[in-house]
Amino acid sequence: MKIYRQQPLIRPDLQAHIYSEALLSNVHNLKSLCPPRTKFCAVVKANAYGHGIAEIVNILKTADVDFFAVASIYEAIHIAHMVKNQSILILEPLAPGAPPDHISLCAKNGWHCVISSFEAVDFIARMLSGSKHILNLHVNVETGMGRCGLDPAESAALVAKIDQCPNTHLAGICTHFATADETDLTYAYQQLNTFNDFLAKNDLANREDTIIHAANSAATIKMPESHFDMVRCGISMYGYSSRPMADAPIALAPVMKLQAPVAGLKQIPAGHSVSYGRSFTTSRDTTVAIVPLGYADGYWRCFANKAKMLLGSHLVNVIGRVSMDQLLIDVTDIGDVAVGQMVTIIDNHHDSPCGVYALADLADTICYEILTCVHAHVNRIIH
Numbered sequence: 001m002k003i004y005r006q007q008p009l010i011r012p013d014l015q016a017h018i019y020s021e022a023l024l025s026n027v028h029n030l031k032s033l034c035p036p037r038t039k040f041c042a043v044v045k046a047n048a049y050g051h052g053i054a055e056i057v058n059i060l061k062t063a064d065v066d067f068f069a070v071a072s073i074y075e076a077i078h079i080a081h082m083v084k085n086q087s088i089l090i091l092e093p094l095a096p097g098a099p100p101d102h103i104s105l106c107a108k109n110g111w112h113c114v115i116s117s118f119e120a121v122d123f124i125a126r127m128l129s130g131s132k133h134i135l136n137l138h139v140n141v142e143t144g145m146g147r148c149g150l151d152p153a154e155s156a157a158l159v160a161k162i163d164q165c166p167n168t169h170l171a172g173i174c175t176h177f178a179t180a181d182e183t184d185l186t187y188a189y190q191q192l193n194t195f196n197d198f199l200a201k202n203d204l205a206n207r208e209d210t211i212i213h214a215a216n217s218a219a220t221i222k223m224p225e226s227h228f229d230m231v232r233c234g235i236s237m238y239g240y241s242s243r244p245m246a247d248a249p250i251a252l253a254p255v256m257k258l259q260a261p262v263a264g265l266k267q268i269p270a271g272h273s274v275s276y277g278r279s280f281t282t283s284r285d286t287t288v289a290i291v292p293l294g295y296a297d298g299y300w301r302c303f304a305n306k307a308k309m310l311l312g313s314h315l316v317n318v319i320g321r322v323s324m325d326q327l328l329i330d331v332t333d334i335g336d337v338a339v340g341q342m343v344t345i346i347d348n349h350h351d352s353p354c355g356v357y358a359l360a361d362l363a364d365t366i367c368y369e370i371l372t373c374v375h376a377h378v379n380r381i382i383h
């Protein structure tokens with residue numbers, strides 16, 4: 001298979017500070033909610049939720065983490081050389097139409113693959129027949145997520161098929177919650193019941209060498225009955241609840257702070273419009289600082305004239321449209337602004353006016369989307 005290893009473009013001036021201690025303490029606190037032997041699967045898909053997959057794996061590879069979960073085989077290929085003590089779990093179910101060399105690559109490397117179709121097992125059996133390779137499979141049971149799981153009755157048959165095939169091993173059984181982040185957990189507990197019924201009916205709960213797992217971050221925090229053998233945590237590991245929680249049982253510390261320097265300063269007289277579309281007109285003589293970051297770097301266009309940033313301890317307004325790679329802030333009220341001074345664009349405090357929760361609110365989205373948008377060319381600086 002062709003592996004793309006071009007030198008990536010990195011912008012040194014756009015800086016995502018990654019705080020290792022926050023990440024490690026989040027993992028520790030999440031694990032403290034689970035029984036001691038519960039495995040911990042660190043979800044690092046989507047460039048580790050925008051934090052930088054290589055950087056996050058590098059911090060966690062010596063931590064008390066059992067699995068790294070990625071969305072696709074391409075991410076597994078990308079991090080495999082760094083991962084020695086953990087296993088890699090590929091979340092996207094293996095498709096019967098997958099490139100043939102993907103199957104042997106997964107099997108040879110010992111990667112674990114989610115599966116939810118009979119055809120995919122047939123395909124694996126064909127690809128690996130005659131070899132000594134055994135592929136680790138996790139059956140994804142549909143309990144109410146309504147995405148890519150297989151109905152319980154069919155999942156039982158899939159388990160039997162995996163058991164019969166000499167080149168596959170039933171390494172796990174999993175499901176995924178649709179609403180564990182909501183206040184009303186009725187539906188999530190219905191899903192849990194369906195999953196438990198499936199496990200009991202097919203005598204799967206205590207099989208040696210088969211990991212049962214269901215919980216995402218929200219379920220790890222709010223549904224202790226859903227921990228089983230392993231929890232899969234993404235957003236909480238990066239310091240956020242799926243949605244802000246009033247009475248969170250553990251502390252979660254944001255792992256990333258995004259900064260960029262003031263690239264230029266400009267005096268604009270009262271009564272002039274700024275930036276595309278003339279969406280902002282100065283009402284006074286205004287000192288504007290140009291920040292070399294825009295929607296192409298992951299800072300949403302809809303933040304125009306709404307969002308705040310921090311210059312030192314001063315809160316400043318984003319004025320006018322956010323361009324592709326530039327935006328403007330009003331620094332009139334701040335005495336001594338200098339070119340090169342760092343502006344905090346995404347803060348690492350939950351209640352900050354430029355924190356991820358505040359930005360998600362402004363953009364009418366969830367904190368996942370704000371984080372994952374931070375572009376890969378932003379320079380990750382590890383602390």
Ligand SMILES: *Cc1c(COP(=O)(O)O)cnc(C)c1O
Nearest residue numbers: 043091176216217232233234235
């Ligand atoms: C992304 C994902 C997770 C992690 O979800 P968080 O809410 O970020 O903890 C867990 N399981 C599966 C199957 C996922 O796709």
